[in-house]
Amino acid sequence: MTTxxxxxxxIVGPGNMLTDPTDMAPYLIEERGLYRSSAQAVVRPGSTAEVAAVVxxxxxxxxxxxxxxxxTGLCGGAVPAGLDRAIVIATERMDRxxxxxxxxxxxxxxxxxxxxSLQAAADEAGCLFPLSLAAxxxxRIxxxxxxxxxxxxxxxxxxTRDLVLGLxxxxxxxRVWNGLKSLRKDNTGYALNQLFIGSEGTLGIVTAAVLKLYPRPTERQTALIGLPDSQAALTLxxxxRRASGDAVTACELMSRLALDLAVRHIPGLRDPLGTPSPWVLLLELSSSRPGGLREALESVLSQALEDGTAQDAVLAESGTQRQALWRLRESIPEAQKHEGGSIKHDISVSTSRVPELIERASAAVADALPGARPVAFGHIGDGNIHFNVSQPEGADKNAFLDEWPRLNRVVHDIVMGMGGSISAEHGIGRLKAAELARIKPDLDIELMRRIKTAFDPDGLMNPGAVLIP
Structure with a gap:
């Protein structure tokens, strides 16, 4: 009898069925190294039909x-940690x-x-696929x-939810559910697509998607701005937004410590600002209609420098300079690794309350663990801040990381008290499943469990991710 x-x-062919521990090893470790797991096998199907047969x-x-x-996930949602009998289904061959x-x-x-690759393909066709992140x-999509x-x-x-039309x-x-429609308007019952987006593979496996494209920008204007405080970022x-006709594409806040760590540890980086302001803002405007954005941004910055909203500013004069400014922001997570242990928080509140969140969380961390160094940075434009806490200088890394649950609770309680979210963009995975159960209302958890049971009554699809079994 066939096993x-x-x-x-x-189904997938011998070369795409991995059982040797050495071959499987890269598939069984989480990005941050928090989860190292085992599996019976790693299978790499090459088509939807093969995925269906494997499942x-x-x-x-x-x-x-x-x-x-x-x-590249940061919450352990794609490794079978703690599962006695599991296989990994890797979609890397399905890249058409x-x-x-x-x-x-x-x-x-x-x-x-x-x-x-999707960004490049869209660009070649004169379009933009706007999803953009460090990884x-x-x-993979x-x-x-x-x-x-x-x-x-x-x-x-x-x-991503806003960029998906069909799945x-x-x-x-x-069984294969074919929801690959490119319709912008479809009110025929429940929006089934939305159930799978953000479900972290607990309800089914995404094999293909219809994605939205936009006209390719023909003008980008980027500035790095020194600020006296985080509130000034919201003013700017x-x-x-008003001066540019709402053409602001990105608005990224960095604390002075975050920027200093990037410059200190990442070769080739330098701070182009002459004044070491407490906070720094990376602001970018873009449009598919050329002309006007430079003047709008210069006008905003001129007024901000005059009234004290900004302390210093640098505008990118070329694509190379723009990339250099973005590298400062994107290098912060890597730079933190050189400072020892880092306890991460991917949190969000209403945009207007981000400065309050940073102030309150920083004070709470200082009380809970003297010497710990909050490294706040992220997407202030949409209310999402990565409030990462680096260990005290000279501290023992493992002892500091043992404080992860306690510091999570300290920060997350503030976030929830402000009507926010403990996971703005990274998901829940295995890392935050217990915390989700703690902070979510009982009815929310009950409804989520009902949905999980309806789709996956045997609990075989990514068990332990999002919901505690």
Whole structure:
């Protein structure tokens, strides 16, 4: 009799069925190294039909399945940590763009497409796919959809949820649900697409998607601005939106410590501002209609420097300079690694309350763990701040990381008291499942469990992610 693993090998081919521990190792570790796991096998299907056949075998054999994209997730949602009997289903071979339609401004793509490849394909067609994040060179669109990824352009274009028109999903029993529609308006019952976006592979596996495109920008204006306080960032944001006809694409806040760490540890970076302001803002405007943005931004900055809203400012004069400014922002997480342990918070509140959140959370962390260093940065334009806490200088890294649950509770209680979210763009995964159960109302958890049971009654699809079993 053929075993389930033999059946899987027949479907995907021997070269795409990994069982050797060395071959499987890259698929079994989470980006931050918080989860190192094991699995019976890693399978790499090359088509939706192969995914469906793999899932059907696993469902019949009651084998847990963990969908996996580019392995850039930050919450352990794509590794089978703590599962006794599981396989990883990696979508990396499913990397075809099925259709790119510049008239409809859509493209239909497979789940394993690397985000940067989709950006490049859209650009070549005179379009823009606006989802953009630090991991875009290796993350895959299926994972972006599964986690409802955010990134730097949410202010203008929305999160991944706002960029998806249709989905193709392999359900937990192996059936294929075809929702690959490019319709902008469809009110025929429940919006099933929305259930799968952000579900982290717990309800089914994304195999393809129809994505929204936009006209390619022909002008970008980027400035790095020194600020006296974080509140000034909101003042500048409002002024820039009004002056530019709401053409602000990105608005990224960085604390002085965050910027200093990037310059200190990442080769080739320098702070172009002459004044070491307490806060720094990276502001970018873009438009598909050339002309006018430079003048608008210069006017905003001139007024801000005159009235003290800004202390210093640098405007990018070329694409190379623009990239250098963006590298300062994007290098902060990597720079923090050189400072020892870092306890992460991916949190959001109403945009107007971000300065209050940073002030309150910083004070609470100082009380809870003297010497700990809050490194606040992120997407102030949409209310999402990465409030990462670096260990006290000279502290023991492991002892500091043991404080992760306690510091999470300290920060998250403030966030929830302000009507915010403990996961703005990274998802829940396994890392935050217990915390989600703690802070979510009982009715919310009950409804989520009902949905999970309806789609996956045997609990085989990514068990332990999002919801505690």
């Amino acid at each position: 389930p693993l033999e059946g899987l090998a027949t 059907q075998i696993c469902a019949e054999a009651k084998i847990a399945m963990v969908p996996q994209g580019g392995r 763009i099925r259709v790119l339609d510049p008239v409809d401004f859509t493209m239909t793509v497979e789940a394993g497409c690397v985000l940067a 875009e060179g290796s993350c 299926g994972g972006n959809i599964a986690t409802n990824a955010g990134g730097t352009n949410v202010l203008r274009y929305g999160s 193709e999903i392999v359900l937990p029993d192996g 944001l409002g002024q820039a």
